[in-house]
Amino acid sequence: MSDEMMDEGGVVKKFMYVNRKAPHGTIYALESLEVVLIAAAFDQDVSLVFVDDGVYQLMKEQKTDGIEVKNFSPTYRALEMYDIEKLYVEKESLDARGLTTDDLLVPVEVMSAAEMADLMAQQDVVLSF
Amino acid sequence: MKFAILVNEGPYQHQAADTAYLFTRSALEKGHSIDRIFFYHDGVNNSSSLTEPPQDDRNIVERWTKLADEHGVDLVVCVAAALRRGIKDDNLAKGFRISGLGQLIEAGIQADRLMVFGD
Numbered sequence: 001m002s003d004e005m006m007d008e009g010g011v012v013k014k015f016m017y018v019n020r021k022a023p024h025g026t027i028y029a030l031e032s033l034e035v036v037l038i039a040a041a042f043d044q045d046v047s048l049v050f051v052d053d054g055v056y057q058l059m060k061e062q063k064t065d066g067i068e069v070k071n072f073s074p075t076y077r078a079l080e081m082y083d084i085e086k087l088y089v090e091k092e093s094l095d096a097r098g099l100t101t102d103d104l105l106v107p108v109e110v111m112s113a114a115e116m117a118d119l120m121a122q123q124d125v126v127l128s129f
Numbered sequence: 130m131k132f133a134i135l136v137n138e139g140p141y142q143h144q145a146a147d148t149a150y151l152f153t154r155s156a157l158e159k160g161h162s163i164d165r166i167f168f169y170h171d172g173v174n175n176s177s178s179l180t181e182p183p184q185d186d187r188n189i190v191e192r193w194t195k196l197a198d199e200h201g202v203d204l205v206v207c208v209a210a211a212l213r214r215g216i217k218d219d220n221l222a223k224g225f226r227i228s229g230l231g232q233l234i235e236a237g238i239q240a241d242r243l244m245v246f247g248d
Contacts, residue, residue, distance in 0.1 A: 011238055028137075028248075031170055031210060038230040044238070125237040127135065128245050129170075 013124035014045045019054035020128065023073065024064060029057045030072055032129035037075075040082035047086035047123075048079070049116065050108070055093045058104040076106050090116050132156055132163045133240035135233065137247030139171035140189035141182065146175055149246035150192055157200055165203040165236040166193075168225075170247070173211040176204070176225040190222045197224030205232045 021028040064071040138145035
């Protein structure tokens with residue numbers, strides 16, 4: 001990555017990536033993760049949110065052999081190495097799907113839809129996938 | 130206000146490409162600036178020069194080209210998403226350029242508002 005791309009005059013904005021879709025079936029989750037990994041190089045304040053079917057992206061023990069697509073879920077465990085540590089999961093979305101944090105492959109902060117709305121309101125840039 | 134736009138859906142299949150265009154045109158008419166439009170996911174298909182819609186329909190690709198031509202809007206297509214879907218410099222419509230995801234993040238940093246148009 002060139003210096004020019006990295007130099008944004010020291011501006012640090014709050015970037016939130018909102019993941020709403022199941023990990024497979026469409027490419028949204030995979031390509032969203034690609035954006036997040038690139039974004040990590042820009043030294044911005046990054047947080048990831050998982051709502052609706054997006055919570056399935058963090059499910060443990062995903063097996064994709066049967067549908068012949070790449071299982072990219074281990075990448076979520078690598079986010080920590082990119083200094084991306086703010087992962088938020090909506091409680092209502094977990095409850096509606098009978099899931100708990102025990103089902104997820106990374107540590108997350110669970111918050112209500114109302115708390116999530118407050119957090120979103122504090123962001124500078126919200127990218128929804 | 131300085132806007133940046135993200136288009137995440139392909140032309141004709143989904144209204145997002147139309148809405149993004151109409152928003153952009155209206156914002157420019159009202160005196161706002163739009164420095165960059167970034168095309169991601171199936172949105173990269175908005176840049177295919179091979180697109181040939183029926184005569185009585187809008188030409189979405191040409192519309193973007195005209196926007197770039199008349200207003201100097203930077204139309205950037207994500208390279209990884211483009212290669213996956215068969216978009217290359219060979220079939221890239223006029224006014225578009227292929228570049229990396231860093232251009233999207235940069236647009237988010239520089240703009241006052243980043244508008245996302247998708248499903």
